[in-house]
Amino acid sequence: MAQPTYKTHLGMVDILPDDIRKWQYLEQLIRTEAELFNLEEIRTPIMEQTELIVRGLGKLTDIVSKEIFSFSRGDDNYVLRPELTAPVVRAYVEHHMEQRGGSQKLYYIGPMFRAERPQKGRQRQFHQFGVEVIGSDDPLADVEVIAFMIHIYKKIGIKNTTLKLNSIGDPESRDTYKAALKEYLKPNFEKLSDVSKERFEKNPLRILDSKEEEDQPFIESAPLITDYLSDESLQHYQAVKEYLTDLDIAFEEDPYLVRGMDYYTKTAFELISPDLGSQDALAGGGRYDLLVEEIGGQPTPAVGFAAGMERLLIACDELGIQLGDEKSVDVYIVTLGDAARKWGLSHLPDIRDLGISATIDYKGRSMKAQMKDANRENARYAIIVGDHELETNKFTFRDMVNSEEESISFPEILERLSN
The missing domain is CATH 3.40.50.800 (Anticodon-binding domain)
Incomplete structure (x- = not known):
């Protein structure tokens, strides 16, 4: 009788001893540098309630509509977490972390799960590290989050990066812009991709995120969201740019950067590297002042980012950066x-x-x-x-x-x- 053959699931990989030292080095570096920024580690379960993820990310996001691993047990519906911002905020609300006083400056490291087509730098089980600062609406918090993100990559030796920056404004600014964007796109509706047609009514902002070839001419000529920002949103955006300049952190304004989650407001940013090829995003994030209230808490401002660890390791390989020492024994x-x-x-x-x-x-x-x-x-x-x-x-x-x-x-x- 033939022996059975078992393999890892599609898009999931084993991290073997020859590679684990890279991971351990990277994780320790993140923890060490996080302490310098006065960040505290938080760990949440791998499973979360389906409704939390749906409410947090939005029903029309690709993650919720196409990519979550969901299952049920009895009357309870669960997902394997596809990201960690909503779970961290859930923990903040559930455990009344606002009572600890001040802003909660949290970081995490862990695995995520998305049922997407595996390719280089994109797996169904992947790992992220990130930061969530909950409780501050000050532009300084945005800049500190960005500074930590860039600090990690520089510490590792990845310097060939570009910080893309935008503001998507407050809800009123976004509603005004959405109306203008729909009015602009309406004459060419039939020329849009099927995905963008689906987004047109319920989430037109996501059309700017489209990678479909037929959408690009319309995205390139679309009205700019920064022209529709309220005075308060514009002041916040200007302050973020000034603080970044004060810290000598170079940035490139991208008026079509909207990020992929529904909970973002005001600042949006992304760190990219040409060393990754077409999948060039290393990290990204922004402000999400609506999320805490959305999942049951009091209105609370927040800002954060998430970074893919597999992509970071790919960039290190491309640049010949060695993480950690060779295996040795004394x-x-x-x-x-x-x-x-x-x-x-x-x-x-x-x-x-x-x-x-x-x-x-x-x-x-x-x-x-x-x-x-x-x-x-x-x-x-x-x-x-x-x-x-x-x-x-x-x-x-x-x-x-x-x-x-x-x-x-x-x-x-x-x-x-x-x-």
Whole structure:
């Protein structure tokens, strides 16, 4: 009878040991830099109620209409989270985090799920890191969020990026602009793509997001949303641009940047990199002053961004940026015979208690094979133990980098390792 064959689901990949160090390095870098910006980590469940995601993102978004993984158990309907802004806001409302005082400056790292066509930099299970600042309507909060986003990429070494910036205004500004946009598009309605025709009545702003070829001539000549901003929205946008300039953060205004979620207001931004090819977006976000109230909280301003970690890693590969050090171990105990193996096993804790990594051969191989394995593991030192060493209590301590060795006692080895 043939053995069954199992594989990962389409668009989902295993992260193997050879790659995991990149991920660990990246995650640790994000956490370290987040502390510099006084951000706190938040973690939410992978599953959320379907209604939360629908209300948060909007029924007409591609994510809700085409891409969510949904399922039911009894009378409860769930989705695997396709993004983390709505779940973070749900946690903010549910746990009354406004009572902690001040703005809640939160960051996250974790997997998301969308049932879309897999391609380079786009998977059905993917990972994002992001920031949500809830409780401030000050343009300074927008700029701090953008500054952290760019800071991470610069820290990694990705500098060939462009920050695109726009304002989509408050609800009144958007309603006025939507009416003007529909009036502009109406004479050419039949020439629009089927997707844009669907969006025309209920969400015409999303037409500006279209990647369909037949829509591009009309998008390029569309009226500008910045011409329809209220005085308050315009002042907010001007302040954001001034603060960015003060921080020497270059930006490129894109009047057709509207982002893909329904909860955005005012500031919208995106960070792109030509090193990613056609899928050039590294990160993006904006202000979402309506979302907290939309899902049951009090009216509360907020701003944030999300960044794809797979795309970041692709950019690093394209640029030859190495994340983290090669796999290595500080000490490899090479043992010859059962007594030596028992000695090695019992003395591994003594080395590890010093905060020094150590390992031992699990297979009982020859000394030659073990030394080859120590080289493969990039071991800094090897301790060679056999019957003679056990009798004399003197062990061969080999510096694998300098190819030097000496015969010394185990306490002396510990002293050398700790210095």
